[in-house]
Ligand code: ADP
């Protein structure tokens with residue numbers, strides 16, 4: 001194998017640039033030209049009139065400077081068309097035209113599905129897990145998760161300080177899509193009193209009861225860390241009737257959100273205020289912590305070595321602290337195990 005390509009796909013995650021840097025240095029060391037594909041699978045679909053808008057030459061000097069930077073130098077995107085075999089064939093033709101013999105895909109499970117399709121169509125691919133969500137069961141680490149938890153931990157610590165001053169509970173929403181790992185680890189790291197995640201069914205009343213217990217103990221500034229996906233596992237609750245009957249404006253059919261949840265808890269627990277903070281994209285756009293960068297460094301090199309040695313259709317991960325690889329298909333079949341023991345600990349301690 002000679003020329004290889006690299007792309008980042010799905011949501012960006014801290015550490016993607018560190019992986020790109022490692023891939024560029026490794027490719028250079030092994031004498032393999034490297035092409036950067038822009039905006040995930042979009043860069044292979046010939047949507048631009050000028051090919052330079054879709055692919056980029058990876059100049060080692062430039063790439064060396066990006067390793068510590070958040071975001072992704074190659075840009076990223078979701079690409080609905082790529083689900084369609086017709087567009088997948090276009091991607092394969094583009095790769096052939098560019099004389100790219102193998103591809104490193106940095107992304108989450110969706111991006112790995114795309115890589116698997118390309119492998120089936122004869123393009124050797126290696127996946128590097130890049131997502132803050134930590135929703136890939138086969139690996140103990142995904143690029144960006146540790147950074148996201150660090151950002152959330154710092155935010156929750158600050159919020160707890162002001163909550164303490166004001167005797168005011170706080171609802172803090174973190175990302176993670178359908179996965180509660182960022183919420184759970186942040187709650188453990190900050191000593192938050194309550195955590196709510198999509199993996200465990202819950203009800204508003206049950207959280208209010210937990211909060212009331214804290215208030216009765218004199219803890220008037222408890223933190224409730226909620227995962228953004230937690231609303232999907234919430235027991236039905238008539239928010240409209242509850243809020244409007246207590247003089248709070250609410251629109252019929254309005255979906256629940258962290259601010260609305262705070263509003264409900266304020267009224268259920270008789271507090272003067274319960275404030276909400278949505279941490280949002282600061283979790284994705286942060287400079288990677290050392291653990292994410294170090295994993296990216298090792299994974300990037302392994303990905304290039306695998307392609308160089310003719311090994312493909314694999315994803316890289318961490319098992320028992322060590323970087324390893326396994327077939328994409330098997331990796332995607334692994335079942336996630338949520339740390340219910342930790343969840344119970346946070347909510348009962
Ligand atoms: P992530 O990779 O972070 O899980 P997505 O699920 O949004 O993010 O997937 C990223 C991209 O991967 C999609 O926009 C699409 O281009 C590609 N992809 C996802 N699922 C498939 C699939 N089943 N077949 C082919 N490509 C896919």
Ligand code: F6P
Pocket residue numbers: 011131132133175176177228284
């Ligand atoms: O998958 C990473 C992630 O940040 C999720 O935690 C979140 O649900 C989603 O991406 C947000 O995506 P977008 O950038 O499209 O708002």
